[in-house]
């Protein structure tokens with residue numbers, strides 16, 4: 001079986017020769033070649049908005065690591081800027097002009113992705129051409145609840161008090177914002193798929209802040225809508241509910257082809273909650289890549305064993321961290337492919 005088929009086959013529940021692997025944030029600051037391209041761009045947003053440079057960094061980890069999928073280089077906050085929320089990326093992380101009231105929410109727009117973010121679709125087309133069929137390309141967007149936290153907090157949340165104040169004191173305004181974010185995400189992902197993204201992932205990085213009852217009101221219905229509206233386009237959807245161990249049974253009912261699982265929930269326990277009709281993706285703790293390679297092997301083998309070689313895509317339990325030695329990421333891919341092929345031979 002060709003490397004190019006593993007990831008799509010695992011998403012579809014078809015046989016694979018070994019467990020496919022890609023790494024969230026695989027193009028990033030832990031790679032010296034990423035830091036060089038980032039320096040050439042000047043700043044992070046320019047890197048995201050220059051298709052040739054976005055293509056260059058997307059490709060950097062593909063052959064170096066030997067991963068089974070590429071992921072578009074961009075950021076979940078790009079469409080929010082086009083909704084009318086000014087965005088900057090100083091060293092401390094993203095900064096937005098927060099929107100917290102009904103009037104501010106009413107003033108936000110649903111951007112036309114092809115017209116207003118042509119640099120993203122141009123990057124997708126360039127990447128597909130440069131990949132030349134080696135591995136499939138994943139497009140992505142933030143899920144509505146996670147995007148709402150950035151709009152309302154104006155930065156990465158800490159206690160998420162402004163977010164929860166909006167949800168619990170002005171639910172009508174919160175739902176209006178979630179609906180606009182949902183329409184934006186559907187339009188944006190549909191444009192990525194038309195441009196050539198073969199799979200899309202929804203990142204719900206902060207949804208673990210919600211109690212299950214609130215997940216069912218403020219997150220799940222919007223994710224379900226996005227998946228339903230994208231379905232006719234035929235690209236599989238991965239839903240990553242970070243810190244979502246208590247939400248997994250609900251998440252399994254949203255129609256996604258795969259669920260991302262963070263490192264806090266062992267894959268076999270996740271499987272018991274989701275049933276067999278969905279692919280699971282994950283979930284080595286990213287900090288284990290700081291450890292010596294034999295320890296990485298032992299822990300990756302445990303993740304693979306818990307995945308049981310059934311509808312499992314290997315990944316980290318969240319994004320790879322800047323202090324990671326690149327050689328350890330390379331070793332992880334070799335380990336997963338080697339042990340994964342044994343797992344699939346004995347079945």
Ligand code: CP3
Pocket residue numbers: 023024025026027028029038044071072073074075076077092093094140156203205242319
């Ligand atoms: O996975 C990939 O390789 C694709 C690229 C990608 C980036 N951001 C590049 C990036 C993806 C998929 C994202 C998604 C994203 N962005 C998420 C969801 C995933 C997650 O980690 O939960 C979130 C929450 C964001 C928002 C964001 N972007 C934050 C909070 C930060 C600052 C923190 C940090 O890691 O630096 C960013 C910046 C960012 N996005 C960087 C990269 C490579 C670092 C920017 C730099 O080069 O300095």
